[in-house]
Structure formats: structure tokens, C-alpha cells
Amino acid sequence: MLAVLAVTAGVTAAALPPAAGAGASGDSGKKTTAVPHLSLGRTSVFSVRGVAVPGTPSKYDRVMVRRFGSPSAANVLVLVPGTLAGAADFDIVGPYLATHVPNLQVWAEMRREGALEDNTMLLKVLSGKATVQQAFDYYLGWLANPKISPHYQPLAAANYKFVDDWGLATAMGDLHNVVELARDGGHRTVILGGHSLGGMEAAIYPVWDFGGRAGYEDLGGIIGIDGDEPLGTGLLSGNTALATAPQAQAALAKLESGSPWLDLLGFGLPWITGPFAEIGALAASKEPNAPSVAQSFSLLPKALKPPVPSTNLAQLGYSFDASTSPPSLALIHVHSGHLASSGSPRGWVNDGPTPVQDVAFAFSQEPLGPVDWYYPARLTLDTEAAGSLTQTPAAGVLGLRLYHLSQVDIPLYVFQTSLGGTNNAVADAAVAYQRQSKIPSVTIINRASTYGHLDPLLAAPASNAFLQTIVPWIEQLPAYRP
Numbered sequence: 001m002l003a004v005l006a007v008t009a010g011v012t013a014a015a016l017p018p019a020a021g022a023g024a025s026g027d028s029g030k031k032t033t034a035v036p037h038l039s040l041g042r043t044s045v046f047s048v049r050g051v052a053v054p055g056t057p058s059k060y061d062r063v064m065v066r067r068f069g070s071p072s073a074a075n076v077l078v079l080v081p082g083t084l085a086g087a088a089d090f091d092i093v094g095p096y097l098a099t100h101v102p103n104l105q106v107w108a109e110m111r112r113e114g115a116l117e118d119n120t121m122l123l124k125v126l127s128g129k130a131t132v133q134q135a136f137d138y139y140l141g142w143l144a145n146p147k148i149s150p151h152y153q154p155l156a157a158a159n160y161k162f163v164d165d166w167g168l169a170t171a172m173g174d175l176h177n178v179v180e181l182a183r184d185g186g187h188r189t190v191i192l193g194g195h196s197l198g199g200m201e202a203a204i205y206p207v208w209d210f211g212g213r214a215g216y217e218d219l220g221g222i223i224g225i226d227g228d229e230p231l232g233t234g235l236l237s238g239n240t241a242l243a244t245a246p247q248a249q250a251a252l253a254k255l256e257s258g259s260p261w262l263d264l265l266g267f268g269l270p271w272i273t274g275p276f277a278e279i280g281a282l283a284a285s286k287e288p289n290a291p292s293v294a295q296s297f298s299l300l301p302k303a304l305k306p307p308v309p310s311t312n313l314a315q316l317g318y319s320f321d322a323s324t325s326p327p328s329l330a331l332i333h334v335h336s337g338h339l340a341s342s343g344s345p346r347g348w349v350n351d352g353p354t355p356v357q358d359v360a361f362a363f364s365q366e367p368l369g370p371v372d373w374y375y376p377a378r379l380t381l382d383t384e385a386a387g388s389l390t391q392t393p394a395a396g397v398l399g400l401r402l403y404h405l406s407q408v409d410i411p412l413y414v415f416q417t418s419l420g421g422t423n424n425a426v427a428d429a430a431v432a433y434q435r436q437s438k439i440p441s442v443t444i445i446n447r448a449s450t451y452g453h454l455d456p457l458l459a460a461p462a463s464n465a466f467l468q469t470i471v472p473w474i475e476q477l478p479a480y481r482p
Contacts, residue, residue, distance in 0.1 A: 037461050038361040041095035043068050045368060048181055050112055051173030055162040063112050063174045066091075066368050069098030069105035074481040075189045075220075076182040077106045077474070080175065082196025082227060083331060084264055084273055084375045086110055088365035089195060089457050092358060096461045101474050103481060108368070109178055111171065113163070116374040117274065118152060119366045125282050126366060132283045132312075136293050139275035144298050154271055155374065163260035163374070168382035169399045171201060172208050172215075179205075179218050189220040189479045195457060196331065199227025199414075199426075200383055203433065206408045207389045214404035220479030222412045224430070225456050225466065226420035241387035248394035251381050262375045264331075265301070274373035276300070277332070280319065281363030281370075283312035284356065291345045301326075306339060306346065314339055314348040316363075317356035322418070322452045330419045333452030334359060334459075353451070353459035362458055389433070409438035413473050414445070415456050415466050421448025445469050 043066060050061040066087050077097060079090045087108040094106040121138045124130035142151035182190045194202040203224055206216035242248050261270035276294075283293045292315035294300050303326040306318045318324045322333040335352035336359065348356050363370045385394040389405045412430055420426035427444050434442045447455075447465050456466035474480060 037092065037096070038357065039095060040091060040365075041068060041099060042070065043095070044071070048174075048178050050177060051170060053162070053165050053170050055165060057162075060112055060115055062115070063178060064110040064114060064368055065178060066094070066108045066110070067105055068094040068108070071105060073098075073103050073105040074187070075101070075104045075191065075474070077101075077104060077191045077193060077223075078175075078178055078182055079106065079108050080192075080194035080198030080201045081109070081111070081372070082194070082198045083380065084262065084372045085196065085198070086114060086370050086372050087368040088362055088370035089454075091362045091365050091370075092461070093457055093464075093467060096467055097471070097474075100467075100471055104474065107178065107182060109175065110368045111372065112174060113166065113372060113374050113376055114368065116155060116160070117271075117369070119369060121152075122278055122282065122366045122369070125286065126364070132279065132286055132293055135282065136279050136297075139279060140272070140294075140297065140299070143269075152275070154269065157259045157261065160260055160374075161256075163376050164255055164378055166260075166376040167378035167398065168201075168204070168386060169401070171379060172205060172210075172401075175201065175205060176208075176210050176215070176218075183218060189477075189481050190218060191221045191223065191474060191477070192219050193223025193225065193413075194227060195225040196227040196419075196453065197379070197383060199224035200386075203227075203412075203429075204383075204386050204389065204402070206410065207402050207405045209401040209403040214407055216404065216408045216410055219410055221410050221474070221477045223470065224412070224414040224426065226415060226417045226426060226453055242381070242385040242394040242398075243388070243392045245393040245397050248385060248397035252397070255377055255381060258377075260377060262377045262380060267299075270375070271373040274369070274371040277363050277371050278366070278369060280312070280316045281360045284316040284360035285364045288313040288360070289347065308339070309345040310339065311345045311347050313356055313360065314346050316360055317348040320356070320359050320454070321352075331453055333419070334454045335450065335452055352455075353463055353465075354455050355460055358458040358460065359454075389436070405436055407438060408433075409440065410479075411441045411443070411473075411477060412439050413443045413470060415469075416444065416446045416448050417451040417453050417455060418448050419453040421446065424448075443469075443473055 045066050047062050050063050052061050081089050087110040090108040098106045121135045125135045137148050139152045142148040192202045208215040263270040264273050289311050292310050292312050304319045317336050320334050321336045334354040336354045336356045337350040340347040340349050382398050385398050391402045414426050414430045416426040430442045461467050
């Protein structure tokens with residue numbers, strides 16, 4: 001087996017187009033110009049039947065997919081979002097790849113829990129039927145001011161305990177249905193990729209047994225964007241991998257006694273990450289130079305508040321940029337820029353690979369939005385148990401089917417950022433995966449020193465190291481159909 005370790009040092013950054021709040025004139029962050037690559041292009045949305053999960057209402061047994069490019073293209077890249085993430089995370093890379101790789105269409109999956117979200121007010125803002133302030137009050141303002149009515153009604157965890165069964169077996173079953181539809185009976189080549197946890201799913205799928213057929217037999221290649229990590233030196237979650245049956249049983253018991261959803265901010269409001277991010281992005285898109293709608297909000301964490309009065313665009317940049325956003329939110333970090341040195345309110349100056357307008361564009365998309373409001377905690381639990389990509393006792397308890405590691409024989413591409421680069425986890429995982437399988441080639445692009453976790457998805461395409469390296473990789477796949 002020939003290992004092709006393409007570990008590169010850097011891609012020369014092309015000049016970014018002037019952008020709203022880019023500070024192209026001085027450092028006030030107020031100049032406004034269009035950003036040409038921010039368009040969904042040719043796109044459509046459709047649903048795919050999911051697997052039936054006992055106890056789950058049948059209306060939730062489906063996933064949604066956004067397709068970029070021509071439905072007749074003979075190659076399909078299926079992309080899976082990460083932890084707490086949604087299909088819109090691919091709304092910049094999807095259109096780019098569909099137009100820069102000949103004969104390729106891109107499918108961005110929204111896992112089944114996307115159906116639990118209430119995006120009605122967000123859609124009203126996007127259609128001009130409601131203001132940003134109205135959306136803010138509807139989703140968030142009522143938490144500090146009980147007089148606001150009507151307002152968002154969060155889901156009661158006790159009524160959704162069936163989500164405890166939305167783990168890796170469910171995710172793999174749903175994804176298998178998407179892949180089978182994309183294959184069209186073998187008439188199309190399918191490449192499976194994902195970001196963060198989605199990259200782990202892309203690495204797990206080839207090993208999975210689907211009724212006697214190995215997942216890798218469905219695919220022409222695997223792409224892990226900062227997340228092929230199961231076989232790495234340590235789980236990105238910081239948790240010890242589950243390996244024994246008692247460990248798995250204890251983890252299930254803990255899940256059963258608590259909420260079915262992951263609570264990233266620890267407020268007891270697991271859904272709140274969705275409105276925080278999406279309303280912030282909507283404000284930055286619709287009213288970029290207006291005073292921040294969220295800066296004075298009492299429930300916005302202090303670490304996310306700029307030290308001076310700032311615009312909506314600057315508020316978004318300050319919250320996402322790796323230089324100012326807290327380390328605990330590394331899942332959303334980009335390298336974008338900094339607060340302007342003058343102005344009231346302060347604007348934002350782009351000086352990194354990801355213009356803040358790109359963040360605003362992707363994170364303001366609905367339907368099939370950028371954030372998984374009700375992310376199943378079971379999915380993270382099962383992914384930890386899949387760490388060795390082999391059928392351990394813990395995997396058996398959790399209903400996993402990891403039977404085909406030694407047989408996987410398709411090329412692998414991984415992209416490593418600062419988060420996945422912790423302990424060199426993503427790169428080490430790729431090498432370990434190849435050693436234990438028949439993977440013929442591995443391509444590793446390491447940007448751990450210059451890219452945050454979301455930069456590969458949101459950086460301006462002309463200087464995006466992921467896009468500039470994945471295009472030739474896809475075209476050189478043995479299974480690629482020109």
C-alpha cells in the first residue's frame with residue numbers, strides 16, 4: 001500500500017474582494033461592497049426517508065438534503081455536518097465545488113433532529129415580513145423580559161425521550177438511505193465527507209455493516225474535514241473512549257436520567273445556541289452597521305461581548321474569531337479579523353482567511369440552517385464508543401456494527417485545523433486508519449497553525465486551502481466519472 005502524505009505548509013492567499021465592514025478604507029470597518037462568492041447557486045431541497053426508530057413518531061423518520069449543482073451530474077459528494085451543526089455550514093463550499101469540479105453535485109445532509117427546530121420567525125425576517133429585533137425578542141428577549149408575547153416555546157425534554165435512541169445506529173441508517181439514493185443503483189459515484197463529528201461519521205460509515213454489505217462498497221472516497229478522528233491520539237471531546245460493556249451501560253443510564261440533548265453553554269437551554277448564532281448572523285446580514293442587537297442582552301455571555309459599543313457585524317466577528325471568542329467555543333472559531341480602531345459603534349476589519357460576511361451568510365440561512373438546536377447527546381456517546389472502529393463490547397451494548405475496518409479500500413483525504421490538530425489527532429487518525437485497513441492512499445492537509453475549526457467551510461474560496469486541495473483530489477479519484 002502506498003501512503004501519499006501530502007502535508008503542505010500553506011497556500012498563498014489571494015486578495016479578498018472588498019466586503020461589508022471589511023475596513024477597505026482606513027480602519028473604521030464601515031465600507032460596504034458586495035461579496036461575489038456568497039450565493040447558493042443552483043440548488044434544491046428534498047427529503048429522504050430515514051430508518052424507523054421504535055418509539056419515535058414516524059414524522060421524524062426522515063432527513064433533509066440540500067443539493068447544489070445539476071441533478072444529472074454523475075458524481076455526488078454527500079456532506080455531513082458536525083456537532084451542533086446543520087446543512088447550511090456547507091452553503092459556501094457546496095456551490096463552489098459543484099461549479100469547480102466537472103460533473104459533480106453536492107448533497108448537504110440535515111440530520112433528523114433538524115425537524116425539532118422552530119424557524120418560523122427566522123424565515124419571516126429573511127422574507128422581509130419581520131425585523132431582526134422582532135426575531136431577537138421572539139427567541140431570546142423573552143428570557144429576560146417575560147412580558148414579551150408571543151415568544152418561542154422550547155421543547156420539553158420529558159416529551160422527547162425517544163431522542164435518546166437517535167445515536168450512531170440511527171445516524172448511519174439515515175445516512176445509508178441518503179447514500180443509496182445518491183448512488184442511483186450504481187449509476188453514480190458517491191464520495192462521503194463531513195466536518196467535525198460529520199467527518200467522524202464519514203470515517204465510520206465505510207466500516208459499518210448494513211445487512212451484510214460493508215459501507216465502503218457504496219463509496220469512491222472519504223473526506224474528513226477536521227474530524228476523521230476516531231483512531232487518533234485522543235477524542236476531541238476530551239472524554240475517554242468507551243470500550244467495555246459496563247462503561248456503555250453506565251453512560252446509557254446517565255443519559256436516561258438527564259436531558260436527551262447536548263447543552264453546549266450549560267444554561268439548561270440546549271436550544272439556545274441556535275438562536276444566538278442565527279439571529280446574530282441575520283443582524284449582521286440585514287443591518288451590518290447598526291448597533292449590536294445582542295451586546296446589551298443580559299444573558300449573552302460576557303466573553304462574547306466586545307469591550308466597546310459595536311455593530312452587528314463586529315459583534316458576530318468578535319464572537320466567532322479565534323482571537324476573541326473563548327476557547328470553550330473552539331467549535332465555531334474562524335480567523336476573520338478584529339474590531340476597528342475607531343468608530344461609534346465600532347465596525348469590523350477583515351484580515352484573515354474568513355471574511356465575517358461569510359460567517360453571516362452561512363449562519364443566516366434557512367431552511368436547513370447552520371445550527372443543530374436539539375443535538376442528540378446519544379450521538380456523541382456512540383461516537384466515543386466507535387473510537388477504535390472495531391466491534392468492542394461497548395459497541396455491542398450500544399447497537400453499533402463496526403465489522404469491516406480491515407477491508408476498507410478507498411482513498412482518504414483529511415484536513416486538520418487548530419481544533420483537530422490538538423495532539424495531531426486528525427492526522428494521526430488518518431495514518432492509523434490506513435494501517436489497519438486497505439486504504440490505498442491518504443492525503444493530509446495540515447493547517448493547524450492558521451485555520452480555526454470553521455475556516456475550511458467559510459474561508460473565501462480563492463484562498464481557501466481546503467477548496468484548493470480537495471478539487472484536484474476528487475478529480476484524481478479512481479472512481480471519479482469525468
